[in-house]
Structure formats: structure tokens, C-alpha cells
Amino acid sequence: MKGPVLSGAKGLLLFCALAAVLLAAGCGSDEDASDSSGELLVAAAADLQYAFDEIGALFEKETGAKITFSYGSSGTLAQQIEQGLPADLYSSANIDYVDRLREKGLLIEDTQQVYAIGRLALASSTKAGVTVSELADLLRPEVEKVAIADPEHAPYGRAAEEALKSVGLWDELKPELVYGQNVMAATEYVRSGNAEAGLVALSLVIQETAVTYVTVDESLHQPIEQALAVVKDTKNEELARRFVAFVRGPEGRAVLEKYGFVVPEEG
């Protein structure tokens, strides 16, 4: 009798021990960060990555708040906010997405601001040993792949499509295009040399040594208006409003200009 009982107890014990160890590891540190005061989650368009990381650090220094960024294409983020992403702020590279969310009642109306205009850049990869200096150069045989962001949901992708259509190159170039999930991914295709060239955000290549670039004539596409607004469900409206003001303030403007954004005059 004793033997089997022991091994049975051992089986049960082992089973429970394994489950318990896993559970303990899983529940080890259950900290829910987003809700406590003094924290912000900003859903921000991919072109803002470098600029907002810097502005965020300055804002943290000044206010002592903790600010976290979730970067993605403006369309993806809008979709996520509609589905309940617990963001305090939405910063889009295209004002249309902000308008759409505002019309659905998901944003605080009076917080919406257009604070900068993004510029489209024609970038070429130094790794691939290719330099393109105008859109027509994309037709050269050594340019096999051209990276753009997905025009379906990424503002820079849409601007790239518009620009290529304006100069009548879209149909011819279409087979050579590779779509990035967002403009950051498209930029990485060029930076790594997997695409010889790309139409990407100036803000992501302006401080970059692995690519050369020229800015694309703004008249070829709709303006890439950077807009942000506070999300209605925020638990920290006051701090969120402070961040909007900070982005528009002297420190925010300086950083935005450093990354090639065109910042409109106040008023």
C-alpha cells in the first residue's frame, strides 16, 4: 500500500509544484502602470519616433511624469484607439485620422492641434551604393526595389503614392515597390540596403548616416499635417494637455525643427 500512495502523492506533488512555479513566475510582478497618476501613454505616428523620444525625455525632466510611446502607422493606431487602446494622447501623421476619431467622439474636441508639417524624403541607401537625386532616377536599372510605407494606412505611404502619381511614375514603378508596415519599417528597408531607395519621412533620415536623401517637392502631394489630440478616455487629462502644450512650446518646436518638421507660427 505504502509504495503506490507515495508515488501517487509524488505525482500530484510534482504536478502541483510545476504549476505553482509557473504561476509564481507569471504573477511575480503584477504592476499595472498605465492608470496611476503622473503617467502618459502616447500613441504616436512612426515618423515621430526620434523627435518624440527626445521631446518625451525633456517633458519627463520638466514634469517628473513618466511618458511611454507606442509607435505605429497612424491608421493602425487609430484602429487600436477605436478598439480601446488605453492611450492618453493620439498623435497622427495625418489629420484625417484625428478628424475621424474626433467625429466618433473618442477625442477631446478642443485639444486637437496641428503642430507640424512632415516632409517626404527621397532616400537612397549608401549600403546599396546607389544615389538617386530625383524621382525619375527611381527608374534607373540599378534601383530594383523602392520602399514606401503602406498607403492604405500610413500617411507617408499615401503621400508617396500621390507624389509618384503626380509625376506619372506610379504605374511604371508599382512592380518595384515594397511596402513597410509603417514609415519606420520602410525606412529600415532603405537603411539596411534591402531596398536601394525609398520615399520615407524626412524626420527619420535627417540624422541618419546610412542613407542620403533629397526632400520631395511639397506641391506633389497633400500636406502631411501632424495633428495630436487628447483621448477622451484618459485618466490624466491635465497632464495630457500639458504635453500638447509642451510639444507646441519652444522646447518641442526646437526638437521638431531639428528633425526636419516644418513648424507653423503660433496663432
Added chain:
Amino acid sequence: MFDIDLSPLRLSLQVAALATAICLVLGVALAWLLARRQFWGRGIVSALVTLPLVLPPTVLGYYLLQALGRRSLVGEFLEDSFGLRLAFAWEGAVIASTIVALPLMVRSAQAAFEAVDPSLENTARTLGRTNLAVFFTVTLPLAWPGVVAGTALAFARAVGEFGATIMFAGNIPGQTRTMPVAIYDAWQSGDAALANTLVAILTVTSLLSLLVIGRLLRVSRW
């Protein structure tokens, strides 16, 4: 120079450990049912449990958002009644990982249970053991290597979950940015140091899990 944010590693371990614990309990129960009981719809249950193995993770992520998202019936109920938000939260990542890891646990444990000679269980039963006692004193000890191998496989798969996670839980640093999501993010932003570190960690952990599993299953054959 070397300031690498390792919070995705901690988060991944936490999410995967919890998902594996759920898989272990749920998976062993399901595996035993499938191995030892004949019931109506058994084939369907078996197929449903295995489905995440062959479905693209994007399909699972889409289902999860539709079924448990914050604008879904269940999601709204959970949030209003218990303050529990699954979408865009680490809890959601646990659910995504559990669903993709469960088939590995079930299949491995089921095979192990099926390999246990039923006459041994019957003998124990004729000696007056209850079904539960038989399970813990005979079936589980004999099937143990397969169960542990399934657990290790499930853990490795849970750590590696990406598609359903990024759709259902999003990409929030420190909250839902698990290692696979962090790698995608690091690649996009050209952060090679972070990408290389995380890729190396994931490769080594997964390789170690497989080595452990191989060892376990070899031992079980002796």
C-alpha cells in the same frame, strides 16, 4: 553605450510562465479526455484544440479582438463588472500565448497518456482506487516525461508568440511589448544592438528547451 532595455525579457517570461501554467492544467485535462474517453464531438474538440497550430496568428488575433476586445460583449462585461481589461494589456498577451501553446501541450500529453497500458490502470481500479487516484498514482507518473516535454514545448512557443499578441495586446513598452514584439520594433527603428541581444536570448532559450525535451523523451524510452 550598452544601455539595453531588458523589460521585454521580463515581460515575456512572466507572460509565458502564466500561459504555460494555464496550458498545463487545461492541457493535461483535455489530453486525458481525448486519450481515455469516448464522447460525442471528440473529433471536433481534438480538431479545435489543434486549430491554432495551423491557423495564421493574425486570424487568432482577429478572433481575440472580436471576441474579447474592449468593444465586444464579453470584453465590455469584464471591464465594467471586474475592471478587467484584456485587450492592449499583458493579460491579453497571456491569453494569446495560451491559445497558441495549448495544442503542443495537449498533443504531447495525449500521446503520452495513450502510451500508458490501460491494464495497469484497470488493475489499480480493481484494487479499489478512485479514477482520480488512478490518474495521479498510475497514469500521470507513467506519462510524466511526455507531460514535461509538452510543458517545455508550450513554454517555448508561448515565449515566441508574436502575431496574435501584437494584434490583441498591441505594442506598449513595459506593458505588452514582449520579446518578439520588441525585436520587430527594434528592427524597425534600426536598433541593431537591442535586436541582436533579444534575438540571441530567444534563440538560446528555445534551443535549450528543445535540448531538454530531447533528453526527457530519450530517458523515457529506457
